[in-house]
Amino acid sequence: MKALLIGIGNEYRSDDAAGLMVARLVREKAPERITVREAIGEGTVLMEALKEAPTAILIDAVCSGAEAGAIHRIEAHDQPLPVKFFHCSSHAFGVAEAVELARALNQLPPRLIVYGIEGKNFAAGVGLSPQVSEAVQRVAECALEDLKQS
Amino acid sequence: MKKSKTIKVDYLARVEGEGALYVRIKGGVVEDVKLKIFEPPRFFEAFLRGRHYDEVPDITARICGICPIAYQMSAVHAMEDAFEVKVEGQLRALRRLIYCGEWIESHALHIFMLHAPDFLGYEDAIQMAKDHREIVERGLRLKKTGNQIVSLLGGREIHPINVRVGGFYKVPDKRDFIDLREKLERGRDEAIENVRWAARLSFPDFEHDYEFVALRHADEYPFNEGQIVSNKGLEISARAFDEHFIEEHVSHSNALHCVLKGRGAYLVGPLARYNLNFDRLSPLAQETAREVGLTEVCRNPFQSIIIRSLEMLYAFDEALRIIDQYEKPDSPSLEIQPRAATGYACTEAPRGMLYHRYRVDDGGIILDAGIVPPTSQNQKTIEGDLRQFVTGRIEMPADQLTLQCEQTIRNYDPCISCATHFLKLHLERE
Numbered sequence: 001m002k003a004l005l006i007g008i009g010n011e012y013r014s015d016d017a018a019g020l021m022v023a024r025l026v027r028e029k030a031p032e033r034i035t036v037r038e039a040i041g042e043g044t045v046l047m048e049a050l051k052e053a054p055t056a057i058l059i060d061a062v063c064s065g066a067e068a069g070a071i072h073r074i075e076a077h078d079q080p081l082p083v084k085f086f087h088c089s090s091h092a093f094g095v096a097e098a099v100e101l102a103r104a105l106n107q108l109p110p111r112l113i114v115y116g117i118e119g120k121n122f123a124a125g126v127g128l129s130p131q132v133s134e135a136v137q138r139v140a141e142c143a144l145e146d147l148k149q150s
Numbered sequence: 151m152k153k154s155k156t157i158k159v160d161y162l163a164r165v166e167g168e169g170a171l172y173v174r175i176k177g178g179v180v181e182d183v184k185l186k187i188f189e190p191p192r193f194f195e196a197f198l199r200g201r202h203y204d205e206v207p208d209i210t211a212r213i214c215g216i217c218p219i220a221y222q223m224s225a226v227h228a229m230e231d232a233f234e235v236k237v238e239g240q241l242r243a244l245r246r247l248i249y250c251g252e253w254i255e256s257h258a259l260h261i262f263m264l265h266a267p268d269f270l271g272y273e274d275a276i277q278m279a280k281d282h283r284e285i286v287e288r289g290l291r292l293k294k295t296g297n298q299i300v301s302l303l304g305g306r307e308i309h310p311i312n313v314r315v316g317g318f319y320k321v322p323d324k325r326d327f328i329d330l331r332e333k334l335e336r337g338r339d340e341a342i343e344n345v346r347w348a349a350r351l352s353f354p355d356f357e358h359d360y361e362f363v364a365l366r367h368a369d370e371y372p373f374n375e376g377q378i379v380s381n382k383g384l385e386i387s388a389r390a391f392d393e394h395f396i397e398e399h400v401s402h403s404n405a406l407h408c409v410l411k412g413r414g415a416y417l418v419g420p421l422a423r424y425n426l427n428f429d430r431l432s433p434l435a436q437e438t439a440r441e442v443g444l445t446e447v448c449r450n451p452f453q454s455i456i457i458r459s460l461e462m463l464y465a466f467d468e469a470l471r472i473i474d475q476y477e478k479p480d481s482p483s484l485e486i487q488p489r490a491a492t493g494y495a496c497t498e499a500p501r502g503m504l505y506h507r508y509r510v511d512d513g514g515i516i517l518d519a520g521i522v523p524p525t526s527q528n529q530k531t532i533e534g535d536l537r538q539f540v541t542g543r544i545e546m547p548a549d550q551l552t553l554q555c556e557q558t559i560r561n562y563d564p565c566i567s568c569a570t571h572f573l574k575l576h577l578e579r580e
Binding site: 012040042043044045047048093097100101103104105 | 212215259263264274275276277279280283286287290293294297309
């Protein structure tokens, strides 16, 4: 099985698209052995995608109160995701729930890294805030670096 | 007895969107009940104005990530009503099929992830999964099959992109259903098991003489079509919705309360559909209902978890029936000639009846739009349930009562994101 990178977000909610933008950057540069996907963040779809991957990276926009563009990196195979952290979407079963439910069912990949990019503007519209745009570049580089080790 | 008690839940868990609950009890009497919806309004109806009719299914699908098909279906039916087009035959059947997919997705999510933890005594599905692995895994499998139907017909499992006024952009070949068919058969067996499981849960002793409102069709359990009927004598077409129903603004909610004019609160959703359409369920669904001890009438909203399970079984059964009779239509959609008119439609979203109204000009540009989602319609009934439920249990310990009040709300699987509306409102936050 190939290593997996999933960028999560809604393209039409400004900074919420950060994860998708990382996926698109990585797709241009990623070697063949890496599968790159985009997702809207529906929990069961994420759980299904994670099931077989030896290494997986998830990237999503977050709103934890930190400065816009701040990057959070969580080694999720080792530590739980704070559920509230990823609640930019109003869906009751999103990224954090999917990862934690997969953990409860012993379905987590052996290596799972979750990047949260702190967003500023989640209003309807297209385009990232400048700080978030910079963070997208940095996370794409970090993710490629993580995947070198896979 | 001079006892004063306040139940406050500042952030409701396991519902779609952001809401809060406030109940005030004084001197042993429930003085005030408020289901507060503070999710900001989203102005969808306003920004539909000026858009072309063909954009409507894709724009309205964005109102909800859980029930986008319902928004697409009510939108296309309303437009087709305006343009005097009737989608029939296999295209109509495919619309029922994609609706089956959405009911399965949505009901599975609610039953297993959001509602079941209430009955089994867990904070959430993650805690529950540790002790009830099989149940959670079954829920995920069932939901996945629903996702597969929506992906196959809609192009992707959320915010599908293949639905259009007049039909679809692309329709599947018969052979595209081979893999899905197998999963649906397995799913149907699991769905029967699931009804049996749900029926064994324990339910608070609670009933109310609701006015149930749902669509009713000549020979089908309702998805896309039918008269709007109630158990108290209502029988109208979607065109007459505005004459009989009215949306009211209440200061504590960003979602409008929809009521029946001169009659007040009513209930939409699985319980209403079941009570008004038992005879339209498939023989298998009817037989399973009887096997678990249900009659044709169910007035206990806590038992909605059984009814949702039963509707999920029906959706599997109906999906198989449609696939077995499928022949690829010659064209994926009918030709549309826009004209200046107003179109109306109601379809049955997983959470209940969803009303759309559009006024368009002769170029097909939208002049005015009206959308009434199921959660707006149920809000007043939810508050009524809370009042009645708490009145009978004033002496219950506060933490237990709070939990059961939350459960009372979750009985309706409210989708708060859908219900927030376009009115100019003062945002109330606690």
